[in-house]
């Protein structure tokens with residue numbers, strides 16, 4: 001008998017074989033692409049991204065996590081990996097995007113962001129264009145691509161937001177995180193009026209404070225912009241998360257019964273994660289956004 005992990009692995013292997021068989025045919029844009037961003041730093045984007053990736057992979061999807069917190073990457077730490085290559089190597093042409101991938105828990109593939117690489121911290125338009133072109137083939141290899149961004153509205157984040165159909169915006173309940181989150185929501189909807197945005201209130205002390213934060217965010221967005229994001233859910237502040245970070249393993253795997261893990265599973269069930277699809281290839285769209 002296969003256990004759940006082995007079964008999911010087998011399913012994604014079968015899909016991969018199918019893709020190989022079809023590789024002589026013209027490829028259409030494949031992967032659904034979801035960006036994970038926040039205004040303020042440290043809200044829990046990488047925790048969210050790594051756990052979502054693991055959950056979706058366990059459901060049998062081929063999942064790629066791109067750590068675009070360029071220059072300050074840490075998704076590899078949260079997944080217990082030590083990648084040989086990162087986005088910097090891809091940018092410099094030292095490795096292809098496919099060569100730079102490493103396999104993590106539940107078969108998740110990671111493209112790491114590189115630590116302390118100047119070219120990635122402040123990429124020029126030309127460098128980003130080169131990088132997006134290099135990443136484009138990955139869209140054919142995966143069902144879901146999650147992009148973990150650095151905090152704030154940097155140039156590369158905006159290019160991604162202009163191209164993505166779906167954004168998961170992670171905030172905390174404090175007014176500073178909400179205010180910065182609002183700024184990125186506003187910017188995202190300006191550069192991409194069709195974008196679907198889901199808000200997660202992470203690390204909330206309790207449901208009451210999480211819902212009060214949501215009400216405040218929704219109220220401000222409605223008042224000043226005339227629209228608001230969807231509420232995906234809230235994740236409690238839970239010591240299991242910090243412990244899992246210490247263990248370098250997503251909390252869904254190390255403490256699956258914890259409150260945070262249960263809440264993260266609910267976040268991972270947000271329907272748009274199933275349907276996030278751009279009408280043209282994501283990285284083509286992102287390249288056009290650079291012009």
Ligand SMILES: Nc1ncnc2c1ncn2[C@@H]1O[C@H](COP(=O)(O)OP(=O)(O)OP(=O)(O)O)[C@@H](O)[C@H]1O
Nearest residue numbers: 041042043044045046047151203236237238241242
């Ligand atoms: N729900 C939670 N409960 C308790 N601690 C949490 C929770 N979510 C995140 N944390 C803690 O917050 C820290 C920062 O989380 P994470 O690295 O995911 O934030 P980030 O938004 O990706 O930060 P950055 O902006 O630097 O990329 C983690 O190391 C973890 O210990």
Ligand SMILES: [Mg+2]
Nearest residue numbers: 045046069149
């Ligand atoms: Mg991060």
